[in-house]
Amino acid sequence: MSIDFSQDYEAPLVTTSFTPADESEFSLRPKRLTEYNGQEKVKENLSVYIEAARRRNEPLDHVLLYGPPGLGKTTLAGVIANEMGVHIRVTSGPAIEKAGDLAALLTNLSEGDILFIDEIHRFNKGQQDYLLPFVEDGTIILIGATTENPYFEVNGALLSRSIIFELRALSQDNIRTLILRAVNDCDRGMGNYGAVIEDEALEFLADMAGGDERSALNAVELGVL
Numbered sequence: 001m002s003i004d005f006s007q008d009y010e011a012p013l014v015t016t017s018f019t020p021a022d023e024s025e026f027s028l029r030p031k032r033l034t035e036y037n038g039q040e041k042v043k044e045n046l047s048v049y050i051e052a053a054r055r056r057n058e059p060l061d062h063v064l065l066y067g068p069p070g071l072g073k074t075t076l077a078g079v080i081a082n083e084m085g086v087h088i089r090v091t092s093g094p095a096i097e098k099a100g101d102l103a104a105l106l107t108n109l110s111e112g113d114i115l116f117i118d119e120i121h122r123f124n125k126g127q128q129d130y131l132l133p134f135v136e137d138g139t140i141i142l143i144g145a146t147t148e149n150p151y152f153e154v155n156g157a158l159l160s161r162s163i164i165f166e167l168r169a170l171s172q173d174n175i176r177t178l179i180l181r182a183v184n185d186c187d188r189g190m191g192n193y194g195a196v197i198e199d200e201a202l203e204f205l206a207d208m209a210g211g212d213e214r215s216a217l218n219a220v221e222l223g224v225l
Contacts, residue, residue, distance in 0.1 A: 038213075059141050060084055064154065065146075065165050066165075066166055069214070077116040089105065091105060094122050
């Protein structure tokens with residue numbers, strides 16, 4: 001399935017493979033780092049790298065995001081693409097079964113495009129090695145995401161060429177902010193519910209989410225649709 005986000009992002013955001021969970025979160029996704037909820041240290045460091053790349057008029061360094069599922073790694077990749085003003089193509093380790101699939105995907109990327117690979121640890125050694133020439137010559141910007149320890153699961157050559165960021169479970173305050181924005185914030189197209197949530201329900205949802213952004217957003221959608 002292919003989804004065109006060009007109407008909602010200042011820079012066209014094109015995806016080749018979103019999961020159903022990703023699609024359900026689309027309307028709630030931030031467009032800028034300043035709108036991205038939580039992960040303050042990651043955002044602070046990313047903003048420095050992005051600004052430096054802009055000033056040099058060069059592509060961003062490759063990025064590897066790791067941490068538990070549901071923390072917004074795919075969302076953050078989209079934010080980075082928007083901040084850099086480039087296209088992004090999204091795929092995942094399990095979606096690329098044959099070497100030809102990866103070759104076809106890379107062939108269709110333009111110079112400077114971002115290739116986001118979720119579950120990059122699911123790429124075997126041969127697949128990761130195949131990426132190296134494209135990473136080394138700067139043909140693409142690679143953003144990988146993994147729920148595993150990247151130092152054990154990702155090719156050392158890819159690691160050495162990437163900025164590595166660890167995403168951690170969101171705080172209760174972060175989750176509350178996320179829920180309130182999803183429920184109430186219609187102005188920026190990040191909720192479109194125009195609903196009101198009672199304090200007791202807010203606390204219940206924030207507690208049940210357990211620091212997981214995806215769980216919080218899924219709970220909001222179930223509650224208002």
